[in-house]
Every structure is written in structure tokens, then in C-alpha cells.
Amino acid sequence: MSRLLNVSSSPHVRDTVTTNSIMYDVLIAMLPAAAFGVFQFGLHALLVILITMAACALSEYIYEYAMKKPITIADGSALVTGMILALNMPADIPLWIPVLGGVFAIIVVKQLYGGLGQNFMNPALAGRCFLLISFAGKMSSFTLDGWSGATPLAQLKSGQAVDVAAMFVGRIPGTIGEVSVIALLVGAAYMVAKKVISLRIPVTYILTTAIFVFIFGQQDLSFVMAHICGGGLIFGAFFMATDYVTSPITPNGQIVFGVLLGILTGLFRLFGGSAEGVSYAIIISNMLVPLIEKFTLPTAFGKEGKKS
Amino acid sequence: MNKCAERLYNGIIKENPTFVLMLGMCPTLAVTTTAINGVGMGLSTTAVLVFSNLIISALRKIIPDRVRIPAYIVIVASLVTIVQLLLQAYIPSLYESLGIYIPLIVVNCIILGRAEAYAAKNGVVESAFDGIGMGLGFTVGLTCIAIFREILGGGAVFGMEFIPEDFRITIFGLAPGAFFVLAGLTALQNKFKAPSATNGSAPKSSLACGGNCASCNGLACASNHSTLEEIRRKEEEKAAQAKKEAALKAAAAKKEAEAKKAAQAAAAADAAGTEKAGE
Incomplete structure (x- = not known):
């Protein structure tokens, strides 16, 4: 019985890429940003990251064990969710809050819809928005070197000048993972080099945001650069919007998705109540993905010129 | 009198408007932020429901069929106005916190639904008890949801923090929480096979996974195979038995038919013989 013949439907693709390898590549790509966060915000940030990842993996295990499903924590997707969620937290958050977010992300958003591949929105971001609505105060109080201050985006919103160079390096208050653009770009370059992600979504997303901010905000290069480097835009564009499950699979759809994300982010940032809008933009666009895919489906071979 | 008790049971458990019929979802999701609100909304609706059922049932032979909905709305709206004014006069805090949802009781689907489905076809006493049952069922449903939301979102029960x-x-305490709690309670209800919109009289499967293909996986597969095999064997046996019986029956029928034929032939011969004799 050990050599069962496996009969499966097409496509019969043979490749060394597995879910595991992709997930661990994403984890490796997030390491520079995480390391910078720990370096800047101290060991509590490391604790937040480890505990969130553990909470996600554990809640996946417990749910699957209780529901008598195959245990899938080894594929690393829960760890990626935990990592993304942790990097979206302020460094000095009480530890039980990210744990609660991780449980919500894995059980409610991912497992109740059927596990990996079935969730209709990015679990980590849904968990973050759950926490952001529930604990607005704690989730948006950022400190840097013991000094509590507004994020550059909040400063921009209230009309103050910001230091774009510091934002590029990451010496700014913010969540653990989003602060350092340079560390994020190193990770993104790794993912692109390993062909884990394509550049279609991130580039259209960032470009659209830049154009939107340029047209409707200030016609000023440093203002636009501050919007690109500030907040979670780079992190969101490369690590969260490119999630395979919740982004379109058609090339044209990915471009539409990126443009939609950019417009929503710009709208939320310039005209919304809060300074940041990447999470909500990605979540809302996630829900439009089935529609985008329906309208950008390429014509099947042999169906050219025919209406289906 | 038994019928009245049955109506109460039907409204509170068997056809609970919130958890089984899934009616009146708008107030269910909107006002259940605190347990007090849930109870207040439930009891206001109960009061309206009892009297609307009573009046509609009493007038059911007078109201022409064509204009029954406007007639019901007029009755319900008058009652809701009375309840609204009473609440405003005697419990102003509840009136404040329920807000627009009190006037909206007029268009609550439970009230119109019960008028259409029950009060318009049944006697006055039964209809009134149907209203009490449905109203209490609605109150129980709202209070359940509200207690969970108040504990999790407000850290209190009936205002005690x-x-x-x-x-x-x-x-x-916000809109998404209402959906979470309602969905969670409905899931529990399905889990424990309580009466609900989805697990009414579905036949139980003898498969290991309960016939639920969504939760099917490799572990259940083997035992499913043996169960299926057993079912198949039983069916085969049954078929064989049926075949045997059919064959027996057919043989018996054949015999009978032959006997009949013979008898007929004999009779015909007899008749012919008598005819001949008569000639």
C-alpha cells in the first residue's frame, strides 16, 4: 500500500517549489525588517514576534486537532501570518493583544473558511484590523527610544515637515516591521530573486499611490516620497498585497488590483480620518478579488472570438 | 388550552424567531449592544406582537384579502406608536438607547410574518398566545446575543462591570461583533443539533464523517469504505432477496394463470358441450 498510484487532474506541473518553500522564503524575506525592528525597539519586539508566531501556529494546531483535520502547521503559513501580524504591532504592546489577534486571524478568518487557500481576506491583516478597532489606543501609540510621538504620516497629516532620509532608514516611530524601508526592500529583493512574488502588484500599487498623492495632495517630491516611505505602504505592497490566496491570479487582474489598492490607500490617507490606510485598503481590495478575476479571465484556447 | 402551551413552546424553542426562523435580523444586530437593550427591545416587540396578533385575528373576517397588508400595517403602526409614547414617558433611558429601532418595529418581519402566517387564519386566543411565544422567543434570542456582546465588548452584564x-x-460592541456573536451562537446550535434553520430533518448518515464532504479527509476514508461496503452488501442481499421473492411470486402467478386457463378451457369445453347438446 505504500506505493499508491496517484491520479490527479491537470495541470501536471513538476516543480521543486512547494507551499513550504514559498512560506519559508517569505519568512526569510521578513527577517531583515524584523531584525531592524528588534534592534530599534528592543527585546520586547522580539518577544512580540515570537509569541505571535507561536500563538498562530498553536491555534491552527488546536483547531485542526479538535476538528480532526490533517495538521498543516508544518507548511509554515501560520508562521507567516503570525510574523506579518507581529510586524504590524507597536513594539510596546501588551503581549496578550497580539495573541488574541493571532487566534482571531487563524481561527475566524482562515480556518472557519476552510484553511489555507480558502480564506477570502489576508488573515494577518484581518487580525490587525480586529485589534485596531478593539484597542485603538494601544494599537496606535508608538514610542521610539522611550519617547512617544506621532508617526511621520500623522505629522504630514497635521501639516508638519518630516525627515524623508530618517524614514528611509527607519529611525521613526511606527510598528515593528514597517519602519525601515531599506530592510523591507532587501527582503522584497530576495523574494523577487527567488521568484516568490512578481513585481506587478507592488509596483502598480506604489506608483498609483504616488500619483494619487501627487495629484490630490501636495505637488512636492518630498511629500510624495514621505508618503511612499511612511506607514505600511512598502511592507503592505510587497508582503501583504502579494499574498497568493487573496490576490488575483490573472496578470491583468493583478494590475487592476494594484491600481485599486493605490487609489484606496491614497483616499484613506488624504481624505480619511486616520493617517494610515494600507490595512483597510488591502482588506477591501481582497474582497473584490473574485470580481476582478471574473472580468480579467483570459480567453481559453479555442474560444477566441466566441462569447462564452 | 393545550394548544396555547404548544404555541408558547413553538415560539420560544421550535420556531425561535432569532435562531430558527432568522427573522428580524436588523434589530437583532443593531440594538444588542447591552443586555438591557436586548431585553427592552424584545419586550417592546412582544407587546406589539401580542396585541397585533390579537386584533388582526379578531378582524380577520372583516379585512378584505386584497388590502390586508396595508390594514395590518395600520394596526401595527398604531400599536408601535402607543409603545413608543409609553416608553418615552416611563422609561426614557431605554427610549434614548433604542432610538430609531422602536419606530422600526412597524416593519419588523416577525410581526407581519406572524400576522400573515398565523393570526389571519386562527382564533383570537391562539393568536395571542402565538404572539406571546414568538415575542418571548425573540426576547430570549436578543438577550442571549446581547449578554455575550456586553461581556466581551463592554466588560459587564446588565450594566454591572x-x-x-x-x-x-x-x-x-460594534456592528462586526454582532455578526461574530450571532454566527458563533448559530454554530453552537448546529453543533448540538438544536432546532435551527439548517439541521431540521436531515437524514443522518452512517458514514464516519457524518456525510459531511467538507470535513472529509484521509482518516475517515478507510472507515467510510467499510461502511459503504457494508451498505452495498446489505443492498445486494436485499436485491437478491427481492429477486427470489419476485421469482417465487412469478412462478406462483404463472401456476395460477395456468390453472385459470385450464379452468377456462374446461368451462369453454363444457359450455360448448352443453351448447352442442342443446342443439
């Missing part, structure tokens, strides 16, 4: 402010999950 016991969870410090830092540990309250505010989202449960």
Missing part, C-alpha cells in the same frame, strides 16, 4: 477597561474587546 467586572472586566477592567483595558481588557475589553471593543469590536464586539
